[in-house]
Each structure stands twice: as C-alpha cells, then as structure tokens.
Amino acid sequence: MFYEEIFKSLNKRHIDYVVVGGVALVLHGIVRLTADLDLMLSLEEKNIARFVDVMNEFGYKPRIPVKAEELLDPKKRDYWLKEKNMKVFSFYHPHEAISLIDIFIYEPVDYNELKKHSVKMKIGNFFVPVTSIDDLIRLKKISGRKQDIEDIKVLKEIKKYEKKQK
Template identity: 30%
Template structure:
C-alpha cells in the first residue's frame, strides 16, 4: 500500500480547481499542510450544501474517477464516501462542525506539488479538533500548537 500524502490527491485538487468547485480541505491532510506530518487514510473536503453546488462537486469527482458509495444526492447527506479505481478514499462533507461559508471565507490557499489547494485555517482546524476531542485530535492540537509556537518565536 502507498504512503498517503497530500500529493497523492493532486489530480483531485487540479480537477476541483479547473471546475471552479468551492471546497475546503479538512482533516488529516489539513493537519499535514499546517506542518504536523502524520499518517492519513484519506482526503476529507467540505463543500457547500446548496443542491447545485453539491451536484457539481459530485459530478466533478466522478469525472476524476471517483464513485460514490451511496446512490443518493450529495446535498441530502452529511458526508459521502467515494473511492476511485486505485482505492483512494475521499470523504465529502456537506454538513460540518464549522459552516461552509465560514470555512471558505477563512480558508488558505496552499501549494501541494504543482497544485493549488484550499485548506481550512489553522484557527478552524484547532477549533474542529477541540470539538471532536478524540485522542488523535488532542495529539494533533498539541503538535500543531508546538509548531505554531516554534514558528512565532523571534529568530536571533
């Protein structure tokens, strides 16, 4: 099995950007892109719940080779899991702990390889991790705050 890194999904990011889909990367890949490298299992994104935007997102991902695991309209769900022929997993949230418009407004544009990616802000990432409160989330918070502390110290 491949080690999953953010670069593993560059083709997905490129397709979403090309189709001008409004999405925000959350979860483990967001943790990595904010500086704490750890194992991840999939790509998690949040998209707008409006039916036309959710529909466009799903069709874009299907054109990229992903197939939904449930035969329901995306906008009627909280999250939909999709897989492609390489067994890459992608979770698309239309309802999330932080409302999409707020996530989008404060998201950051980051580079992953040659791709541009919309990633949830560190503030939102820490907030989401606190709300979840699982052991993995608490570890992520500790590591991200340590990195933030190192980055904010003045250099001599």
Template identity: 30%
Template sequence: MTTFDPARIFETLDRHGVDYLTIGAWAVIAHGYVRATADIDFIARLDRENMVRLAAALSELNARLRGVDAEKLGIDPTNPQTLENGASFTMDTDAGPLDFLNDVPGAVEYDQMRSRARQADAGGVSVWVVGYDDLIRMKEASGREQDLLDIHQLGEKRLSPDN
C-alpha cells in the first residue's frame, strides 16, 4: 500500500510546470470545509505542451491505471497523446491515488475556471483550486451523495460568522 503524499504530487506537478486545477476534496478543503480524502482529483489545460509536462510529471510519479486488470488495457497514462484524448484516468502513483479528469459534468471551459481559481496551501505546497462557484456547479451536476453533502457543508461554512 502506497503512502498518500499529496504534497509530493502537487510539488511534482508544479516542478514540471503543469497548468492544472484541483476539483475534488482538496478544492472543498481549500474553500473551508475540511474532510478526509484519499486521492487528488484534477483537471488540466489540454494543449499539447501542457500534456507533455503532465506526462513527464506522471512518469516521475510512476503513474499507472488503477482497477482490476488495468494493466491489460494497454493504456499508458504517461503518454501525452493518450492524456489529450482520454476522458478520465484513475491512477495509482508512488505518492498515492490521483485522478485526471477531462470530462467533468458541470465544468465550463478551462480558461474560464482558471481565471476564477485561487491558490491554497497543501502540506506547504501552493496549489491551484477551482473557484467556489465552479466547484459548486460541478458538484451539483455530479449529484453524488458526497458532493451534495460537500455543497451543504460549504454553504454552512460561508454562512458562519467565523468565516
């Protein structure tokens, strides 16, 4: 079992110059509701140069598809063209689970979300997370129980006089 080391993942993405935004629990945490998570969900700019940088970062992290018989699929998540053309990649890395998503319900164009993103601290590493309204829109579109709970908790935090 790999130890989950989010700081290592974020540091590796940053060192390789990957233009990305976290969208899952790390974004929820950055917006004020601290909850447990065991992976990092993110989106990235899909231009060729960024996919080359992302592929290099994933290669350094020894990324491989997660799931039953994933290795039999013959899909290499460290290939830039594969990353550009895939819808999502659920991976294990030497620093823990990582999900790269290209097709996220409720998401708008990457540049729009990037313009509203904010920086947050994750284990001493500065990370970019989607803005509050973008996060809520994606969670509403997903409609999963955990996402609806996140929306409720984030709303409560926003209404709290301590914030």
C-alpha cells in the first residue's frame, strides 16, 4: 500500500489516529481512485507533536505557508477553522507529487466515538484503525460534496451485502 511506511511509523510512535476518507473507502473494499490520505487524530498536543515529528522525518511539508508545529496550537486551529474555513491541515511531499496527507483540525464527529467504532484492518504484517462504515457515512454526510453523496450510496450497498452474509 502506498502509505504503508507512514502507517508503520504512526503505529510505532503510538499515535492515536483513524483512517477516514477515500483510503478508508478503499480499505472497506470500494474501488475508488484516491491519492490523498485523510486522517483524524486525537487532538491532544502530545499526539499531534508526535505526528508532526513523523511528517518532518518523512520530508512532508505544510501545504500552507506556516510551520507544521503551528498545528499544535488549538487557538491557531480554531482561527483557521472559523476565519479561513479550513477543515484539514494538508501535508505534501515535495518529491512525490501525489503524496498528500490531510489531518482534520477539528472533530466533525466525536473522535473518541469514532475511535471506539473503528475497525482494525490488516495491512501487510500490522493493523491500521479504519473508520467504521457507519461513521464513514456520517462523515460523508457532513462533507456533502457530490462525490461524498455517491460514496454514501455505495457504502449503504456494502452494509446491505454484509447484513445478508450474517
């Protein structure tokens, strides 16, 4: 998987995260083209600090002209959300154009609830926490873009199929 080394490092550093967005769809079995990795993190300062360290080690840079460490400041995140309508903080890799990692700077749904409902999925020889289908639907409804509406339809079909299998 494209982000396998990132996942390994997040797990090794005990970073509290859940995979959401397009990669979560793919891990749930939906064939969909997506290049970016969307994550929700516990927004505790120590957790974000460890995450920023991982981004720095892998050579990722903030997409906006700020230092990555500014992500640790809850007042700064609140400002970005309220004044700039920024919902995610994006990291890009200068040598890998399609490598983009988006971190939610707020909780569109309660993070602890999302984490509790998450599903551990095996990738290679380790596990990754992936948002549940129900929570993925909730997140997609909140986002409400055209692609999200289409994704919701497919996610509901998967839920019907899984119910039949039980």
